[in-house]
Amino acid sequence: DAGVTQSPTHLIKTRGQQVTLRCSPKSGHDTVSWYQQALGQGPQFIFQYYEEEERQRGNFPDRFSGHQFPNYSSELNVNALLLGDSALYLCASSLRVLPIPDTQYFGPGTRLTVL
Amino acid sequence: TQLLEQSPQFLSIQEGENLTVYCNSSSVFSSLQWYRQEPGEGPVLLVTVVTGGEVKKLKRLTFQFGDARKDSSLHITAAQPGDTGLYLCAVIMEYGNKLVFGAGTILRVKS
Numbered sequence: 001d002a003g004v005t006q007s008p009t010h011l012i013k014t015r016g017q018q019v020t021l022r023c024s025p026k027s028g029h030d031t032v033s034w035y036q037q038a039l040g041q042g043p044q045f046i047f048q049y050y051e052e053e054e055r056q057r058g059n060f061p062d063r064f065s066g067h068q069f070p071n072y073s074s075e076l077n078v079n080a081l082l083l084g085d086s087a088l089y090l091c092a093s094s095l096r097v098l099p100i101p102d103t104q105y106f107g108p109g110t111r112l113t114v115l
Numbered sequence: 116t117q118l119l120e121q122s123p124q125f126l127s128i129q130e131g132e133n134l135t136v137y138c139n140s141s142s143v144f145s146s147l148q149w150y151r152q153e154p155g156e157g158p159v160l161l162v163t164v165v166t167g168g169e170v171k172k173l174k175r176l177t178f179q180f181g182d183a184r185k186d187s188s189l190h191i192t193a194a195q196p197g198d199t200g201l202y203l204c205a206v207i208m209e210y211g212n213k214l215v216f217g218a219g220t221i222l223r224v225k226s
């Protein structure tokens with residue numbers, strides 16, 4: 001049973017460029033969350049997707065956008081890259097079983113470096 | 116100001132030593148989680164504590180939730196090099212839609 005997978009593993013971009021990161025959730029999971037982890041910090045919540053809609057958003061600018069596909073996989077897009085966007089981007093998947101929050105399982109992340 | 120304050124930020128110890136790391140807040144939580152993250156990997160959930168005063172054990176790791184549910188600690192007995200990693204505490208917010216993490220404690224266990 002494959003866990004959460006993310007691609008690519010590493011990425012180098014220059015300021016002003018755009019980037020797309022991809023995530024495939026754990027089998028049976030329908031919810032995908034994205035987190036940004038700067039060096040020496042804990043992960044920070046970007047947003048969560050369920051039923052192909054953004055359900056919750058953290059304190060990130062509109063340059064960060066996402067999408068969820070019918071097969072539950074997800075993409076994170078970042079436009080007009082800044083040096084400060086350099087970080088590890090983590091995807092986490094879970095099964096939405098209200099009202100009790102289910103465990104989020106994290107992928108290995110994509111390391112983005114902006115030069 | 117961080118919702119969750121973790122201390123110490125960095126800990127380097129010899130194999131076989133004991134250690135405790137802390138996660139503190141001024142807010143009250145219904146539950147709190149501890150994760151371990153190894154280099155090149157995502158965080159892995161170790162435990163969820165839900166009751167004030169609760170103590171949970173996972174082999175050589177002991178987790179405690181404060182009586183007032185504002186703080187937690189993780190104690191490792193006889194640390195091993197395999198315990199090396201970033202230890203993160205987190206709380207579940209907004210009906211399970213997001214996790215809020217502390218900045219973490221980097222643990223290095225030398226053999």
